[in-house]
Amino acid sequence: MTSHTTLFAPLLIASVAFFCFSLYRRLALVRLGQPEDRFDHPGRRLQEMLRYAFAQLRVVQRPFGLNHFVIFWSFMILALANAEFLVNGVIPQASLAALPEGVHHLLLLAFDFVSIFALVAVCFSLARRLFFKPDYLDSRYVKARSLEGFLILLFIALLMVAYFGMHGALLAMGEDPGAAPFMPVSRFTASLLAPFGNQLPGVAELFWWIHALVLCAFICLLPRSKHMHIITAIPNCYFGSLEQPNTQPRERFEKGETFGVGQVDGFTWKDLFDGFSCTECGRCQDACPANNTGKPLNPRQIVHAIKMNLMENADDLAAGKKPHLPLIGAEGEGTNTEDAIWSCTTCGACMEVCPVLIEQMPKIVKMRRHLVETEARFPEELLxxxxxxxxxxxxxxxxxxxxxxxxxxxxxxxxxxxxxxxxxxxxxxxxxxxxxxxxxxxxxxxxxxxxxxxxxxxxxxxxxxxxxxxxxxxxxxxxxxxxxxxxxxxxxxxxxxxxxxxxxxxxxxxxxxxxxxxxxxxxxxxxxxxxxxxxxxxxxxxxxxxxxxxxxxxxxxxxxxxxxxxxxxxxxxxxxxxxxxxxxxxxxxxxxxxxxxxxxxxxxxxxxxxxxxxxxxxxxxxxxxxxxxxxxxxxxxxxxxxxxxxxxxxxxxxxxxxxxxxxx
Structure with missing residues (x-):
């Protein structure tokens, strides 16, 4: 399909450039945070990353977690297939077919089975969101993310359908007959498409472009959505705390020092990185005793508000100005209310269930320190x-x-x-x-x-x-x-x-x-x-x-x-x-x-x-x-x-x- 190159090459270059620019703009904000050493004990950190990011230890503890495990590993395995698709779209001569025949056929078999597993898992996820969605998947300020979640699932489904449609059409046309025995799902799709006869090249072309456009759209959307966690969650597990969340760092009571965190750049870089790693799965919300009993605290919203506050105040902070949007204030996106901050029992349930090791509770204590030590604002009974x-x-x-x-x-x-x-x-x-x-x-x-x-x-x-x-x-x-x-x-x-x-x-x-x-x-x-x-x-x-x-x-x-x-x-x-x-x-x-x-x-x-x-x-x-x-x-x-x-x-x-x- 060499005719694609002229149109696809500039489209891919533009998509990758937009992806890199967006990712840089967001991750650059993390540097505004305070220093913190999370680079010690690399061996232990690597082990934790393997357990929580790749083995999905906390994800699979929930009944529906296996479905996410399938989607995660499908994404990881099919990254190779999608990389080949993108490179082949620009350089037609570059193909996995150049590998030894046995390796190539093994990869085709893996891609075919993994793609059908991913499609089934996505269908389960869509059905869950539509018909038996748990309450904790929604929260007041992230309901708009549900549409985003549907869109991402739709993108994945379209990629799988386009994959089978494209390869099925090619097999029906008689291309690469030696690969057919190793692509059972694509071979079945070929039998469905066979009646199109002379129209098969057009069918293959259609599915190729569906795959290309969806993939480019996914690349552009990724760093500008909650699904940025696909990029950041794995390193966030690496940088997770190696100790139990049972203490907080000391403060220095010297002239010129600030107490607690009253504006977003007072958090550490890891605190800010947490915001971009949150999957918004709602597990912390579901576990939180305050949220369960109708209090205004939602641990997920605490992290989400910090991220939104950081992005809203980015220009002010970069210019050395005081942020125009307060971190603690009236109810709204990008702010945390005092009622929410004081509702926390510091039980640690949110941190115990977070699949990507986000540290919600310590952030709340840091904001409490600011309220008590800087603002002298706290519930009257504490006096x-x-x-x-x-x-x-x-x-x-x-x-x-x-x-x-x-x-x-x-x-x-x-x-x-x-x-x-x-x-x-x-x-x-x-x-x-x-x-x-x-x-x-x-x-x-x-x-x-x-x-x-x-x-x-x-x-x-x-x-x-x-x-x-x-x-x-x-x-x-x-x-x-x-x-x-x-x-x-x-x-x-x-x-x-x-x-x-x-x-x-x-x-x-x-x-x-x-x-x-x-x-x-x-x-x-x-x-x-x-x-x-x-x-x-x-x-x-x-x-x-x-x-x-x-x-x-x-x-x-x-x-x-x-x-x-x-x-x-x-x-x-x-x-x-x-x-x-x-x-x-x-x-x-x-x-x-x-x-x-x-x-x-x-x-x-x-x-x-x-x-x-x-x-x-x-x-x-x-x-x-x-x-x-x-x-x-x-x-x-x-x-x-x-x-x-x-x-x-x-x-x-x-x-x-x-x-x-x-x-x-």
């Missing part, structure tokens, strides 16, 4: 929290001398370096909250029964500052973290037991940024090890708890990957494994208290804990087992609100403490 933390180092503002009243007449020793192995970091809830005090007593009972050497700091203990950091008050968190790091170093603390996953995460992960490398263990992990070592002998006391359902706390599970230890403890104490909720382990649904939401009211939508309690009640449990003081509060409140006070809520330590008592 008391911040004041109480600053003045008395606990959320309730209770005098530090009250920290030791939880143990009553129980003989509790103060931690002494060299004489005491473990520091029991009681935490604010364990010291002051009336319900959690019972958990602390139960844990102390278990530790004593196992013969563990432990002590406490008493009134010298300070809050770890978890809520402050997640709420964006980094300045106050920094002050408290330095004080705690100095105190722990002075007292010679090396090993720490905690009963709160938020304390676990902060002491274990955040405090490493302050040079404090502690061995921190959550009480569920320690109790499991004590049971395995035979240092705790359980009786039948806990077996009276009936059917036990276990809830995974976000900061114990997703953020620190502790899933098995609590379940093993429940099984040992009650004699059987706990009942599992529909959403469990890394897919667990938040109780609603993380990210500082424990200290805030829910003014919009439904209460998150009500949704989690409703899901729990489907298991008809007699007891709900938790491993976090925040979860304890949210479940007890939720069960009362649902009129189910007979369903008991117990911490891991309480269940084991009950198991220590012989059955009466």
């Amino acid at each position: 008391n929290l911040f004041e109480n933390m600053e003045q008395r180092s606990n959320p309730w503002g209770i005098a530090p001398s009250e920290r030791t009243k939880w143990h009553g007449p129980m003989d509790v020793q103060r931690f002494e370096a060299g004489q005491t192995e473990y520091l029991l970091y009681v935490g604010c809830a364990g010291s002051f909250d009336s319900r959690t005090k019972h958990v602390t007593v139960a844990l102390a009972t278990v530790l004593n029964a196992a013969g563990i050497s432990w002590g406490i700091l008493g009134k010298d203990e300070k809050c770890c500052g978890d809520s402050l950091r997640r709420l964006g008050n980094e300045y106050l968190f920094d002050k408290m973290a330095k004080e705690n790091a100095a105190l722990f170093t002075e007292r010679g603390v090396k090993k720490v037991i905690v009963l709160c996953p938020h304390c676990l995460n902060t002491l274990k992960n955040d405090y490493r940024q302050y040079g404090l490398d502690l061995e921190v263990v959550h009480h569920s992990e320690l109790i499991e090890s004590l049971l395995e070592a035979g240092r705790i002998k359980l009786h039948d006391g806990a077996k009276e708890l009936g059917k036990v359902a276990y809830h995974d706390p976000c900061y114990l599970g997703r953020h620190n990957k502790v899933y098995d230890a609590p379940r093993a403890v429940v099984a040992a104490a009650t004699g059987k494994a706990p009942a599992e909720m529909e959403r469990n382990r890394d897919n667990s649904f938040c109780c609603g208290a993380g990210g500082g939401r424990m200290w805030m009211e829910e003014h919009q939508g439904d209460r998150v804990n009500h949704h989690r309690v409703d899901e729990t009640l489907k298991q008809s449990p007699d007891t709900v087992c938790v491993a976090c003081p925040y979860c304890m509060t949210m479940f007890e409140d939720g069960l009362k609100d649902r009129g189910k006070p007979e369903v008991r809520v117990r911490d891991i330590a309480e269940i084991v403490a009950e198991g220590l008592r012989p059955k009466a």
Whole structure:
């Protein structure tokens, strides 16, 4: 088809030039972001890219994910066939037919089968969008993208149809008969086209041009649509975080420094690259507890708004001017509302399900920092929290001398370096909250029964500052973290037991940024090890708890990957494994208290804990087992609100403490 060259060559050159120009214009914007080192550990990064980008690990975890897997790999394999088509259209002598016959025939067989697989997968995708589309495929500001999605699917379908039509017509004309046995689908198409007889050259010509025009249109559209992720998603997986999303970078409190992110160029280049890598699949939206309960937060919209804000303000930023479109402001495309930013529980569910490793939650915390530290704009109820933390180092503002009243007449020793192995970091809830005090007593009972050497700091203990950091008050968190790091170093603390996953995460992960490398263990992990070592002998006391359902706390599970230890403890104490909720382990649904939401009211939508309690009640449990003081509060409140006070809520330590008592 050498006659195509005269018309096709300039068309292809124009399409490729437009593609390169558009891609450069968009990727150049990423350079406006702040520096961040994402080039370390190339071996591990390559491994992650292979797992998430090429093996589509998170995509195939969903029932419809296999369909996308087929489309992805069809695209990758057929890229070679399309490259040959484009080159052959300009240089007719260039063809895969020049390869050894066996290799050429093998490629033809692969292209034929892959093309029919792709066509079937696209038909499934179109049917899904038309007839049984999940709610999370749409969101308020990306509904227009649905048309774009239909267009891309239509393009792929047309490419496959044109491929079979073109090759079928050529086979029907008797061209390259040796290839026919290796092109079963094209051969079948040839039988359908055979009646066209003398018109077959025109049919082949028609399908050739359909293929050419659609391919050129696809090339032009790709960098200017959400499907730019076809180009950026693979490198985004390479540059993904190698650590769990359980901490945030420190800020420098020096003259001239900015706090948080108030305009789009305050994000790192990786944050901005995330925007161009988002597939807008809606998985983060579907997993988000705030979005599920009618809050204004949509993690997908957070990323989309950052991208749109970057493109809208590109000229201002390039000229060194202040952006004309605010990053945080009134509802609209390219801005994130304060209500959305404050709705986040920092549970990490969005990051757990994102197929291309986009980091939504850290971006929200960065914007919270700007609101708190630069603008002094935050929900009114947080004012008391911040004041109480600053003045008395606990959320309730209770005098530090009250920290030791939880143990009553129980003989509790103060931690002494060299004489005491473990520091029991009681935490604010364990010291002051009336319900959690019972958990602390139960844990102390278990530790004593196992013969563990432990002590406490008493009134010298300070809050770890978890809520402050997640709420964006980094300045106050920094002050408290330095004080705690100095105190722990002075007292010679090396090993720490905690009963709160938020304390676990902060002491274990955040405090490493302050040079404090502690061995921190959550009480569920320690109790499991004590049971395995035979240092705790359980009786039948806990077996009276009936059917036990276990809830995974976000900061114990997703953020620190502790899933098995609590379940093993429940099984040992009650004699059987706990009942599992529909959403469990890394897919667990938040109780609603993380990210500082424990200290805030829910003014919009439904209460998150009500949704989690409703899901729990489907298991008809007699007891709900938790491993976090925040979860304890949210479940007890939720069960009362649902009129189910007979369903008991117990911490891991309480269940084991009950198991220590012989059955009466």
